[in-house]
Amino acid sequence: MAELPKVNPEGSAKTYSGFGIPLILPAWIIIGFFLVIPVAMMLVYSFLTKEFRGGVIWEFSISSYDQFFLYRGLFGDSPPVIEWTYISIFWRSIWQAGLATFCCLIIGFPTAWFIATRTGRNKTIWLFLITIPYWVNLLIRTISMKFLIRDNGPLNEFFLSIGLISEPFHIINTNFAVQLGLFYSYLPFMVLPIYAAVERYNFALSEAAADLYASRTVTLLKVILPTVKPGIVAGCILVFVPSLGAFLAPDLLGGAKNFMIGSLIEEQFKGAAGNWPFGAAASMILLSLVLIVLTFYARNQTKGQI
């Protein structure tokens, strides 16, 4: 008997072949024109000179990048020294995002596991419960967090009223508040991919491990986690990347003292004090960071490790 072809002659799904390009064209035009080209323009702008009232002068200069990394004194003529201000903002954003990812993981993994191991209708209900908050506007969620933790907000009121503390906890406008905000914003993004991975997990593996005398902890560490790793990694990326470029959490919850990349960039485009090329440069650097993370992820996927 002849070998079956790899292409299934029955359903080769080419009903509209020949029309592929016209059909995909609108998407190409819209996304090409209004996203790809703008990003390219942003790259160009990062190499231009700043205009006083915002906007740019079309003159090539690397002053933005220079300004980002180096300090040349008050008058710009001292020998260059590394400028830590902006680098430290980026660095702080990275570890804030990383910490938020970690916290999301610690709480998110057990939650995802628990939900995925429920049965039947229960599982759907739990899943629904965990995804509803995701669908609330991020702004609203951040505002509600802000409302909750402010000095004379309900949380402090509650603690005061039960006598736990004598003075309100000053949470708002601290690093901790921003952390809380990031954690709160992106937690569902950690839970859902892990949930999907656990759903596909074959519990026969756990049984095999138990049959071979592994304790539950050992099974968790040596069998479950490696198998579910793709979901965990996806979840981490889905939390880390948006956290890195977050604006609302640092702005509403962190105040002036807790700048992250998002706030830094936003500031450059706000009226007269702004520096567009610099903002563009900072955005390019952020984009590059994100692309590096995503490339690592994609590479690992194709290598079959994840």
Place this chain on the structure above:
Amino acid sequence: MATKNVDLRHFTGFKSLTLLCLFLLYAPLIIVMVYSFNDSNSITRWNTVSLRWYYDLFYGVDAPKFKTAAINSISIAVMAAMSATVIATMAATAMLRAGKFRGKSVSFALINLPLMVPEIVTAVATLIFFSAIGFTTGYLTILIAHIVFCIPFAYLPIAARMQGIEDVYEQAAQDLYATRFQAFRLILLPLMAPGIISGFLLAFIISLDDFIITNFVKGAGVETLPTVIFGAVKQGIKPNIMAISTLLLAVSVGFVALSYFVGRMGEKSNPTTTKQGD
């Protein structure tokens, strides 16, 4: 004698952590909702239940501002969602039903590109673009920017649904003298309807909720609901903010639930899942 829990799915403490997780997620929202019904002027002293702040939203000092913003938000969301749905449907047809064509693999990356670029980068790039070509920022720029990021969101449910429909129906239609356009219009489109509606609802809510990109490209004259709320919050949280937040919250949840149920109904009428015996 206590029996040991031999369920391999069980890990101690996981349930408590899940409950904690849910509590953390819902607490701030519930508190906002509760306080929106607070009669007191101060937002922290609890008084009696009242709809005062909801009335304030519609008839108070800030009402016109909110109303214009709401109209903008909704109209932009409707138009952006419709455009995105049409573009996404065409794109899905190309990716799933048109065989091979040049640039097909790149197209998939392109459709998902708005999801991969951080929102703030998209916002900056879009602003720079409009400024560079001299296009005044305002309603139209918001609309265009929204269409861009709505496309991948509309695409997901549409493509998922289309993949579940075998192309044998369109072949049968062609066998019965339908042109390819007729096969698309009379057979594929009706069968895909739940996915298209789902995609539309998803795109709608994503557009309605957007803040960062809208804030950047809106210019000085135009406000949407999220931007006007943000502006108000910057001046200090007033109770009517709680009210509008609660409303927006209810709308979001309502829409998503709707989208989910439409998807479920579609699932039941999915031609490949209903198999009959003899």
Place this chain on the structure above:
Amino acid sequence: MASFRGITVSNFWDRMSKDKEIAVDIQNVTKTFGAFTALNGVSLDIRDNEFFTLLGPSGCGKTTLLRLIAGFEEVTNGAIHLYGQNIADLLPNERPINTVFQQYALFPHMNVTDNVMFGLLRLGHDTSKAKARVGEVLELVRLSDFADRMPSQLSGGQQQRVALARALAPSPKVLLLDEPLSALDLKLRQAVRLELQQIQVQTGITFIFVTHDQEEALTMSDRIAVLEGGRVQQVGSAREIYEAPENKFVADFIGETNLIDVTVSNVEKGKGSCVLPGGAQIICSAAEGALVGSGHLSLRPERIKITASGKGMLEGKTVRHIYLGTDLHIEVSLTSGSHVTVRMQNSTQIKIPNVGQSVGLDFEASSARLLVD
């Protein structure tokens, strides 16, 4: 109205040749999918008003050939002519051919009437005329009461009849049926086979029927083409294929047969002189292309009689009885080593040899056939 590049289904008939005898002419068709060859140099003539079956195991290419005729695949090499006209350039909706799909493919969002009416509307008939035609066709398949049902409310057998009605409604000249009975249970299948034959005779439409079930092929067809490995193994009526198989594959695939090693001393004018194991000589019909030397004889189990040991053309020992209700199969091990199956009717009159008993096997020369190896 389905019209593309000026060719409509209606003006197709203006262009066709006068010679209506050959409905579908498949000329040396080859079809490849990348490195895989599904059809290799297939040539067939399918006549007007014929019930023609493509028979073969899975993967033999029969469905691919059907799809080529319908227009869902393009020919890699060769040509297909419909009533004298080359249809290679025509899209499926330009060919006056309709298909009954294996999984019926009824449009799930339309009821029975709308399904059956679909082709007629696309051809431009007005709704009232179309509805009348639908009524006719539903009566033909005996589903008139189900006109308003949705496909999901129908049983498999009923869906199959709707699919048939839908394909018949536009009055095609050729109807393609892709294993339409495979999902039905045995009793229903047998009933539907009869119906299909009657409908074919009644409507005069050329049926091209694809199946892997040889019983179906034998009972329903005017002519059968046996396919395997992308090639035509043999074309003929049911009797021709059964009685005079050309090669081992056809002999073995259709019904059951015994293959007996023989030495061929001469082949002349369609007859072969062979020496059987054990020394007996016979002259029997030979397939075209049979050669001198070692060869195989095809001998049907029901054509062998068991006689006393030493009195038959072959000699052997009874190995086993297989009880099949109406029949008994007796497995005999020849002295030359190979096994032969003999089919006996389960009648009280015939004496059944015991296991281990030596027996002789007798048959008429006209029952044997020398095959192409």
